[in-house]
Every structure is written in structure tokens, then in C-alpha cells.
Amino acid sequence: MARATTSTRPPGRPRSGVDATVFAATLNAVHELGYAHATVDRIAAAAGVAKTTIYRRWPSKGALITACLVDAFGPAPLTGASREEIMSTAIRWIAAKIGEPGIGAAFAGVFTDAVNDSALRQILSTQLQDPYRLALEEALDEPENRVLFFIDVVVGTLLHRMGMTGEPMVDADVDALVEMVLRALP
Amino acid sequence: MARATTSTRPPGRPRSGVDATVFAATLNAVHELGYAHATVDRIAAAAGVAKTTIYRRWPSKGALITACLVDAFGPAPLTGASREEIMSTAIRWIAAKIGEPGIGAAFAGVFTDAVNDSALRQILSTQLQDPYRLALEEALDEPENRVLFFIDVVVGTLLHRMGMTGEPMVDADVDALVEMVLRALP
DNA sequence: GGATTACGCTACTTAAGGTATCGATACTAG
DNA sequence: CTAGTATCGATACCTTAAGTAGCGTAATCC
Structure with a gap:
């Protein structure tokens, strides 16, 4: 599920395509390591973002995975x-x-x-x-x-x-x- | 599944009905707290045994739960x-x-x-x-x-x-x- | 009574989810 | 081009929980 692109974007640093990158890294990690071993640290490293960035966007690992599924299912x-x-x-x-x-x-x-x-x-x-x-x-x-x-x-x-x-x-x-x-x- | 009661029992401290007690405490803890929050520490405390005793009998939490299910299903x-x-x-x-x-x-x-x-x-x-x-x-x-x-x-x-x-x-x-x-x- | 074996206890290691802080960076608005 | 703003990256940290090590102790068989 792509983030809504409001025409009047607030100032600040961009969020560009980070969601999609993190989703891809998440599914990849879960596929290769399983749910438990797919740690947020690994996912963040694979996506090339900091772990804190992930926790700024999703409140928990479960919420991240859920958002990942919502995006994948459509x-x-x-x-x-x-x-x-x-x-x-x-x-x-x-x-x-x-x-x-x-x-x-x-x-x-x-x-x-x-x-x-x-x-x-x-x-x-x-x-x-x-x-x-x-x-x-x-x-x-x-x-x-x-x-x-x-x-x-x-x-x-x-x-x-x-x-x-x-x-x-x-x-x-x-x-x-x-x-x-x-x-x-x- | 009760431990086999061999007629020629080796010396040492007894194991009596510890298995059954631990199984009951395990199912109770999982029922009340869920799988993740049913920690081995809590199960051991509820069963009145030390955590090390549990790990002497089953190699992991998952193995304990599995033995518990085998015992319960019959x-x-x-x-x-x-x-x-x-x-x-x-x-x-x-x-x-x-x-x-x-x-x-x-x-x-x-x-x-x-x-x-x-x-x-x-x-x-x-x-x-x-x-x-x-x-x-x-x-x-x-x-x-x-x-x-x-x-x-x-x-x-x-x-x-x-x-x-x-x-x-x-x-x-x-x-x-x-x-x-x-x-x-x- | 002595050997044996499991037990309780304490302390520890390691992994992982989640948080706090802060300087740096990239964007928008004027 | 500058100022303001919000996110980012990095580091350090806290907490929980699985699993281990060592040691003195208690219960059983012979």
C-alpha cells in the first residue's frame, strides 16, 4: 500500500520509496530466515535503513509484517x-x-x-x-x-x-x- | 505420556510425578498468558520446580510443549x-x-x-x-x-x-x- | 552407610524487541 | 539563498526471556 502522495507535502526530509524497500527486505528476510529469525536489525540492514527509521514508521515488528502483508495482498x-x-x-x-x-x-x-x-x-x-x-x-x-x-x-x-x-x-x-x-x- | 516405570530403577533422587505437575503448569500458563508470555521461569515457578530441572528433562521450551501435547492427546x-x-x-x-x-x-x-x-x-x-x-x-x-x-x-x-x-x-x-x-x- | 543421581539455587551469557538522544541531512517556503 | 522543519542515521541503552554452568544438597538403591 503506497503512502498517500498529498499534493501539499509538509517540509522536512523525504520518505520517498523507503516503505517499498523495507517491505521487500522484510519478505526476503522472513523467507530466508523464518519469522522469528527475521530480526528487525537484519531487515533494517538489508533495506539499507536504520532500525530507528523502521520503528518511526511502524510501532512494532508485528505491525511492520502486517503492513507488509496488506501491501502484498492488495x-x-x-x-x-x-x-x-x-x-x-x-x-x-x-x-x-x-x-x-x-x-x-x-x-x-x-x-x-x-x-x-x-x-x-x-x-x-x-x-x-x-x-x-x-x-x-x-x-x-x-x-x-x-x-x-x-x-x-x-x-x-x-x-x-x-x-x-x-x-x-x-x-x-x-x-x-x-x-x-x-x-x-x- | 507418563515416564516408563522400569522395574529396575537406577539409584539417585526421585523424579516421581514431576512430569505431570510440569505439564499441568505448562498448559495452564499457556492458557492464561499465551505461548510467548508463558515463559519457562513462570512455568517452573507454578510447578514448584527449578528452571534447571525443566531443562534437564526437555532440551527446549518447544520440546516441553510438544511433550505436553503428546501427553494430553494420547x-x-x-x-x-x-x-x-x-x-x-x-x-x-x-x-x-x-x-x-x-x-x-x-x-x-x-x-x-x-x-x-x-x-x-x-x-x-x-x-x-x-x-x-x-x-x-x-x-x-x-x-x-x-x-x-x-x-x-x-x-x-x-x-x-x-x-x-x-x-x-x-x-x-x-x-x-x-x-x-x-x-x-x- | 556409601555411591549415585537428580534437584534447587544463583549467577551468567546471548539474542532480540524496543527506546532515548543528538547531530546531520534534505526537503519546502519565503 | 536562507531559514525552518521533519526525518534520517548512529550509538547507546533497557528489558525480557531462552538457555547454560557450577555447586552444594537431598533422596534413593545397594
Whole structure:
């Protein structure tokens, strides 16, 4: 998510493309070292910025990773002629995203970090989960608890395979996941 | 899993019921404080033992939590007249287990810890995952990749709901999960 | 009673998240 | 071109927590 470029920019030193550089370094570090070993010191060094610069922009490591994910995911493609097609497209889209280097591990790590960090849970909800959940509720015309169930099944399965076990999710498994969920969609 | 009580016990100070006490204190701490804040110092204090005693018995915090889970889960009830009944019983059993206080958070936490800790991943595989996977392959007469898919779906969904989001899994959701998986079982 | 083994205690090392301070730098406004 | 402003880099520091070392002590078997 690019920082808003206000036409009337306040004075002071520039922030130019630092966000993008830090995001790239973050995903790279998480991919190579895992969530725990991807320390803020390493990320800062890899991005060529000072650690203090990172903590000036994001309040915690978890918030940095979350912003990184929001930037990487972008808007969901909830398109399709039927509910089945919308669901199928959405599942394949998120499967591809979680399969990208670092995304799965970052996702799983930030979730675990958030379990007992209410501030981080707040950021995760408002910036990552709620937008997709609400968009899905509208696109599928399903109640909240049904959409939450489907999200838990899809995201949980993908994260357990790719973010935790570390194993890849082959195409056949994605196909099986899509078919299983579609059959549960009345 | 209780320590084997060999008839010919070596001399030295007793180990009596320390394992069980530590396990209870561990699950309690994880339940109340979460995986990260459930420090070994707190667990040791709650169990009434010294921290060094814990590290004499388990090589790391992750290994302690894993042993704790192995002890808590025990053998899986893979009984039933049909493959559907076996699968249904197994899903409801693991859903109930992961819903117990501390189990879900411990499970999710140790998985995330294991992502870049090969020693811990080894312990997890041999002591927790492989036994259940192999038993399921035999009970259901399904190939390894199919069983792995079902495990990822069921455990992933439950962990994402209860171990990460922290939300409870109501009976209706468990029913939906069972029905969905059974329909995918040929 | 003696050997053995685990225990409790204290102190320590190391890694990592996060903070404080301050001089330097790069931008905008006039 | 100067002045004001806000960020940056660097260094030093604090705190928590995992894990280790050493040593005296207590409980068990023979």
C-alpha cells in the first residue's frame, strides 16, 4: 500500500520509496530466515535503513509484517459470474499469494504473535481480515458466520500446509480444496 | 505420556510425578498468558520446580510443549464401523482436544516455533504427527497424500479458529466441518 | 552407610524487541 | 539563498526471556 502522495507535502526530509524497500527486505528476510529469525536489525540492514527509521514508521515488528502483508495482498479479485466462480477465484488467488516467498511464514508468524497482543490483533483485524471478510459477505451474499467458517477452512488449511509445515501446496491439493469448499457452498 | 516405570530403577533422587505437575503448569500458563508470555521461569515457578530441572528433562521450551501435547492427546480413537464413522469420530475428537484450555495456543505456538528449528520439527514429526498420520492411513485405507490433505484441512481449520484467532469453535461449525470433509471422502 | 543421581539455587551469557538522544541531512517556503 | 522543519542515521541503552554452568544438597538403591 503506497503512502498517500498529498499534493501539499509538509517540509522536512523525504520518505520517498523507503516503505517499498523495507517491505521487500522484510519478505526476503522472513523467507530466508523464518519469522522469528527475521530480526528487525537484519531487515533494517538489508533495506539499507536504520532500525530507528523502521520503528518511526511502524510501532512494532508485528505491525511492520502486517503492513507488509496488506501491501502484498492488495484488493481481492472477487469476480465471477456465479457464487461458485467467485469462491473458486478467491481461493486460487489466496493460495497463490500465500505460496509466494515469505508470505506464508509471515502470515502464520504474525497470527501467532497476535494471540496475546491486543494492539496487534486490532491492526490485523482492521487492515487485513475485515476488508476481505466484508467483501466476501457481499459478493457471496452469505451471513458473517458462514463466511468466517469458509475463511478459517481455506486460510487455515493453506497456512497449516505452507506457513507452518513449510511443505508446498501442489496444484492437485488446491484443486481438491476448491472442490471441497464448493460442494459445501449450497 | 507418563515416564516408563522400569522395574529396575537406577539409584539417585526421585523424579516421581514431576512430569505431570510440569505439564499441568505448562498448559495452564499457556492458557492464561499465551505461548510467548508463558515463559519457562513462570512455568517452573507454578510447578514448584527449578528452571534447571525443566531443562534437564526437555532440551527446549518447544520440546516441553510438544511433550505436553503428546501427553494430553494420547492415542487417537480411530474406531467406527465405516470409514465415514472413523473420520467423523476422529474429527470430533481432535476438535474437542484443541478446544481444551491451552491446547490450541500451545499447538499453534509450537508449530510456528518449529518453522525454522529443525530439531524441534524432528520431535514434532516423530512424536506427534507421524503416529496419527500412519494410524489414519491404515484405518481409512487412504494414500499418504490424501491423509495429509485431510489433516491439513481439519487441523488447519481448527488451529486457525482456536489457536490463532482465539475464537471458540461452536458445535455447528464442527458439524459443518465434519460434513464437508465426509463429502470429500470418496 | 556409601555411591549415585537428580534437584534447587544463583549467577551468567546471548539474542532480540524496543527506546532515548543528538547531530546531520534534505526537503519546502519565503 | 536562507531559514525552518521533519526525518534520517548512529550509538547507546533497557528489558525480557531462552538457555547454560557450577555447586552444594537431598533422596534413593545397594
